[in-house]
Amino acid sequence: MQDQFYEQTEEQEIKLTDYLHIISRYKWLIIAIFVLVVAATVIYTFHSPKIYSASSTIMLEEKSSENLLFSSMANKATSINNYIEILKSRPVLEAAYSIIQNSEIYPEIPLNPANHEEPDKFSPIGAIKEKLAVESQRETDIIKISYESTHPGEAKLVANALALGLQNKDNEYARIEFKNVREFLENRLDETERRLRNSEEDLRSYKIDKGISMLSEETTQIIEQSAELELLLSEAETEYAVAKNRLDFLTSELSDQDKLLSDVNSIITTPLLEQLRREIVTNQSKYLNLLSKPSYSPDHPELVALKNQIDNAKRQLNEEIQKTTNVKAGTADPLVYRADLISSISKARVEKNIAESKVENLRKSVEQYNRQLSLLPDAEIELARLERNNRINEKTYTMLNEKFEEARIAEKSKMGKIRIVEEAQLPEAPIKPNKKMNLLIAIVLGLGGGIGSSFLLHSLDSKIRTFDDVRNYVSLPILGTIPFIRVHDSDIDYLEKQIKNATGEGKEELKHIKQQVESRLITNYAPKSSTSESFRMLRTNIVAKKKKGQPLSLLVTSSGPKEGKSTIISNLAVALSQMDKKVILVDLDLRRPMQHKIFNLEKNEGISDFLYDHDKELETFIKKTKIDNLDIITSGFIPPNPSELLASSHMDEVLDILKQKYDYILLDTPPTMAVTDSIILAKKVDFRALVVRINQADKIVIKRIKEILDNVDSDFTGAIINGIHPQKYYSSYEYNYYYYYYYGKEDEKKDGALPKKSS
Numbered sequence: 001m002q003d004q005f006y007e008q009t010e011e012q013e014i015k016l017t018d019y020l021h022i023i024s025r026y027k028w029l030i031i032a033i034f035v036l037v038v039a040a041t042v043i044y045t046f047h048s049p050k051i052y053s054a055s056s057t058i059m060l061e062e063k064s065s066e067n068l069l070f071s072s073m074a075n076k077a078t079s080i081n082n083y084i085e086i087l088k089s090r091p092v093l094e095a096a097y098s099i100i101q102n103s104e105i106y107p108e109i110p111l112n113p114a115n116h117e118e119p120d121k122f123s124p125i126g127a128i129k130e131k132l133a134v135e136s137q138r139e140t141d142i143i144k145i146s147y148e149s150t151h152p153g154e155a156k157l158v159a160n161a162l163a164l165g166l167q168n169k170d171n172e173y174a175r176i177e178f179k180n181v182r183e184f185l186e187n188r189l190d191e192t193e194r195r196l197r198n199s200e201e202d203l204r205s206y207k208i209d210k211g212i213s214m215l216s217e218e219t220t221q222i223i224e225q226s227a228e229l230e231l232l233l234s235e236a237e238t239e240y241a242v243a244k245n246r247l248d249f250l251t252s253e254l255s256d257q258d259k260l261l262s263d264v265n266s267i268i269t270t271p272l273l274e275q276l277r278r279e280i281v282t283n284q285s286k287y288l289n290l291l292s293k294p295s296y297s298p299d300h301p302e303l304v305a306l307k308n309q310i311d312n313a314k315r316q317l318n319e320e321i322q323k324t325t326n327v328k329a330g331t332a333d334p335l336v337y338r339a340d341l342i343s344s345i346s347k348a349r350v351e352k353n354i355a356e357s358k359v360e361n362l363r364k365s366v367e368q369y370n371r372q373l374s375l376l377p378d379a380e381i382e383l384a385r386l387e388r389n390n391r392i393n394e395k396t397y398t399m400l401n402e403k404f405e406e407a408r409i410a411e412k413s414k415m416g417k418i419r420i421v422e423e424a425q426l427p428e429a430p431i432k433p434n435k436k437m438n439l440l441i442a443i444v445l446g447l448g449g450g451i452g453s454s455f456l457l458h459s460l461d462s463k464i465r466t467f468d469d470v471r472n473y474v475s476l477p478i479l480g481t482i483p484f485i486r487v488h489d490s491d492i493d494y495l496e497k498q499i500k501n502a503t504g505e506g507k508e509e510l511k512h513i514k515q516q517v518e519s520r521l522i523t524n525y526a527p528k529s530s531t532s533e534s535f536r537m538l539r540t541n542i543v544a545k546k547k548k549g550q551p552l553s554l555l556v557t558s559s560g561p562k563e564g565k566s567t568i569i570s571n572l573a574v575a576l577s578q579m580d581k582k583v584i585l586v587d588l589d590l591r592r593p594m595q596h597k598i599f600n601l602e603k604n605e606g607i608s609d610f611l612y613d614h615d616k617e618l619e620t621f622i623k624k625t626k627i628d629n630l631d632i633i634t635s636g637f638i639p640p641n642p643s644e645l646l647a648s649s650h651m652d653e654v655l656d657i658l659k660q661k662y663d664y665i666l667l668d669t670p671p672t673m674a675v676t677d678s679i680i681l682a683k684k685v686d687f688r689a690l691v692v693r694i695n696q697a698d699k700i701v702i703k704r705i706k707e708i709l710d711n712v713d714s715d716f717t718g719a720i721i722n723g724i725h726p727q728k729y730y731s732s733y734e735y736n737y738y739y740y741y742y743y744g745k746e747d748e749k750k751d752g753a754l755p756k757k758s759s
Helices: 002-010 016-025 027-047 074-087 090-101 124-131 152-174 176-210 217-267 271-291 301-329 334-374 378-413 435-460 467-474 489-501 504-518 530-543 565-577 607-612 642-647 649-661 677-682 699-711 735-750
Strands: 052-060 132-136 142-149 418-422 478-483 552-558 583-587 630-633 664-668 687-693 718-724
Touching: 016 027, 016 435, 027 435, 052 074, 052 152, 074 132, 074 142, 074 152, 090 124, 090 152, 124 132, 124 142, 142 152, 152 176, 152 418, 176 217, 176 378, 217 334, 217 378, 271 301, 467 687, 467 699, 467 718, 478 530, 489 504, 530 565, 552 565, 552 649, 552 677, 565 583, 565 630, 565 664, 583 649, 607 642, 607 649, 642 649, 642 677, 649 664, 677 699, 687 699
Parallel strands: 478 718, 552 664, 552 687, 583 630, 583 664, 687 718
Antiparallel strands: 052 142, 052 418, 132 142
16 A cells, blocks of 8 residues: 555656745745846946947959859858958958058047057057957858947947958059059169259250250251150160060969969879769769660669769869869969969060060161261260260150059059948947846846756755655655644733733643643644644544554654654644543653653653663553543653663553553654664554654655664654645645635634733
């Protein structure tokens, strides 16, 4: 029967009310954690600096091209990722910071080191990189640049400066070829300017020294023609130098690409790519062989599967090749770039050859005019030479200046791949702290933390707190549930006042009532209370266990001290005596006896005296109480060896004698975990009850004492649950709660005393 009860209790399912009881028990902890978290969040939110965010948008313009086998989106993703990393690089950040420094609001923004306590230790570049956020828009060529700051103007300024800095750096890379030409022409222009000034000074000095200012018309014509040819020669030499410079630059770029392709050729011979190639060739051969058979059509499942395998292998092969080339080349399609270089080199070589041929022909013509000039008189020859050099330098300077401007315009007009789509705008409101979101998170964390802490404490708590704990850890039939017996100080004070004013027998009666109230003997001084009804229900369950016509010996113990076992057994004894049955209560707690105090009797001449020296009859140790049908044997003196006395044959004799005289023999024994007295007596009685006090009894201790009883082939008949609060522990379907609801509320105030207070 009891084993069946154990199985039923072990299979109890967890109900929602169980969790609600735990939450109700720890409600103040939950409220405290909730208030603490919300308060901390509110303080943090209102004291946190306001953070503003601004975003600019750029677009990567890149020409699409075909891959080795078929097109892929991997190249686009790689290019975008490359530009994102370039944007975070120090050169771009420094360029952006230079733009920021030229802003009107620079003196007031946090990025200005002067606005910090230790300017030398502040790094503006590091601060920009830390607060910078870059993300690419999915399936587009758009890159979003965001920056957060406590200054709204700085957020806008930095976001725009980063976009502009990246665009400038990209343009610089795209204009590098034109830059070389411009720098070459600039150097030639400076050199020609110096020659022009020198020739002008030489001509002026010669005319002054020789007193010659005019040349003959024939000489002037020869000089003009010679100067024109010299100009053409200088122009041709310039074109030749530009073409040669450009060809050298392109050849250097091609050399770098050839090294790259040579490296790629070695990489694409890896075992993985070789395996993929062999797989493609094998599957293609198998596909063609099957297709040649009459029974196989192109839509045959086996051919479709082979074709899918071939396509997948090609795709994988292409992706592996693209990964290699993209990483090494830094461009989406290095082969196309190399082809463009070769085309540009071919054109540059043709231009160089044409310019070289032109230079040679012009030099011959110039030499011819120089021979004509050599035939002139000496004075006229020198003046003609100076005049010609001056005109040549003038025209050469004009020509170089024109070409320099053309090169500079061409350089400026060359644009990179970055386009600014949208500039950052001044943020109107801060994005942090988000007051609503922070408060919502605080509410969730506060409730979650509080409830989680309550469940954690509940799981770590080893005390019996609820009826579920009783069912799960005590695993005994419940004989009765006893509410907490309140003793109000006001009732004691009232009784003391009554005692002072009373005389004679009335005074003694009041003293007796006061003693019973203090001893919580509620079944005698308040028999109509709901608590007394709980003892009567306990009495009913015990009486049901009694065999007809036979006495019942009952042992009441607890797992530990202060669980109320003495109070319960004394009230149970009173309830049994009210049935007109003869009841005796034996105080066998020979270490800390209590029954003599509860019933206001002398402790001496008790059970220990009889067990220690049984020369007297047992009847001489039985004491009458003021309650009908209830006798008591007090503990007597405190012996040095209680366990040995209780284990003796004299104790068996005591029980045999009492069973002949009484219907119910109640034994008040010490806590089981503390001493072995209860274990010794367990096999001597018919009924064993374990008092379990809510919030006091320990789960581990109860489990241990049950194991101890099992070791001596005994067990508890049932459990008495003590110290409950009816509103907290009973459901609306349990009888005791109904009784409490209908009667207990009125009687609760009367539990402390019987006499009514006068108004």
